[in-house]
Amino acid sequence: MRTKLDACLQMVNGVLLGKEHQVRLAMTCLLARGHLLIEDLPGMGKTTLSHALAKALGLSFQRIQFTSDLLPGDILGTSVFDKDSGQFAFHPGPIFAELVLADEINRATPKSQSALLEAMEEGQVTIEGATRPLPDPFFVIATQNPVTQGGTFALPESQLDRFLMRLSLGYPAKGAEKALLLGEARRDLLPRLEPVFDHAELAKLQELVPQVRASDALVDYVLRLVEATRSQPQFAWGLSPRASLALLAAARAWAFLADREYVIPEDVQAVLPAVVGHRLRERADPSGHGGGALVRWLLTEVAAV
Template sequence: MTSLNLHLETQSVRSELQPVYQQLNQLILGKELQIKLSLTCLLANGHLLLEDLPGMGKTVLSHSLAKVLGLDYNRVQFTNDLLPADLLGASIYQAQSQSFHFVEGPVFTQFLLADEINRATPKTQSALLEAMEERQVSLEGETRPLPQPFFVIATQNPAEQIGTAPLPESQLDRFLMRIQMGYPVKAAELEILAGESRRDLLNQVESLIDIEQLEQYQKQANRVVCSETALAYLYELLQFSRESNHFTNGLSTRAGLALLNAAKAWAWLEGSKHLLPVHIQTVFPYVAGHRLQRISGACSPVENGQLILEQVAVPR
């Protein structure tokens, strides 16, 4: 069994998004991989779950992504008393017109930060399910479309911290990727400690692309050609998760589609027109890991994904 090096070279970002990548790296120091994975997630039109201790830069990363991509942005602090109506909206009686008027909640935006999502009750967490999957909200007998594009970046604290509630499997499955920020390397942390406040620097972030450009990049990423070898490799990864005795349940077909879309976006971001097995290997732990649960022993999502990668050979 060989150990795979998942922290691959992350400097190879295609020219169209180099300014975006560079500006984010100037703000979020020493997190090149996490930034590139975040961009990959958005290019694949997916939602992102950031998990780590408080104070690790999760909120700064999400806010800077919204600003640099030129998207409307709302932030909701999830607490145990947050109600679905606080998130989705509700009809309010207007005395002047003697009628009810629907007031949109903060979910009606292009970029929603669900901060500390696992501090809310499961009922409030579930209020996001339809919005994340179908990009719409059904309330009071009416279906209201959400702005396009629509992204959710949620942060969550480690499960062992006080006041947290685990996300249901159906909620976790709505997130294309789950990544951890981790502590910065020494040089980056010294620069942060000695430099200007990240909040002040955030105010200087400029919008570098518009919505039309973002949608065009997403279409280009989706058109990356997937070879039969890469598709066969993806299938074998799915099958191993289902047939092995390591996990309570295997990866679903929807998880397979999520993997395909994320791998295409990573390939496009690196300037490739063809999807290769190495692209699938790079994103696999961050797309598949949180969808798997070990039968015995607790492991991190990345470790879940790495176990499968180490066991499944690339078809020849």
């Protein structure tokens, strides 16, 4: 199992060059049963990452390109009248896949956005009165262009909270980019990937994560972090209990990936930027985005021991 996990990481890293940390975080997010938000400029490999993950984990993959004219039905599916049977037949939308890539989610209207986000939250969709469960595992990778790009609808804070992590891939390092340019086209590599896990194995992994031990001392550290966001004046608002649960869950998964059966403060610190960055705002700039400075402050100023 352990070697398979490493092989899986290896495989994705082979497709997406020089992004080991981000790949590991994405894997962590998946193991912790969370959804992932990738925020980056176009062409940074967001789609490649999702595709590679889906392949490596043996998940069915669907991609939804969000546009301003996308309707909720385009995501969830619709009922179409079937002449032969004389009945309405349900045509499931692209959301009925195990790994859904919601590309450029901030281009769609809030209505379509919330259709996706509600499905994410509840693990099921309700269409025309009928409730249909989504597949298990169900993992959403949403991407968005940074809000500074014009003509977009930024996700509100309440929706952001539903993503366990927010990542930014960033430009590749020089060496990685060179390898990229010299090598095969990345997308061509994808069909050749063989799934490493089957569903049962993945479910088993996800079950093992919560058993990673978080000692009192460690939970105290998480509490100190959370409490600091609630009491320090530079934070516009504090982290919610959902956020502290997310932080602990992500730290567990991170420790699990590192082959450790207990969490140490460094695990928390490794996932902290990705888990809380999108949930924090500076008081001086509550409408701004990203709490990078705040996360750095948390990492340096909150006593780790």
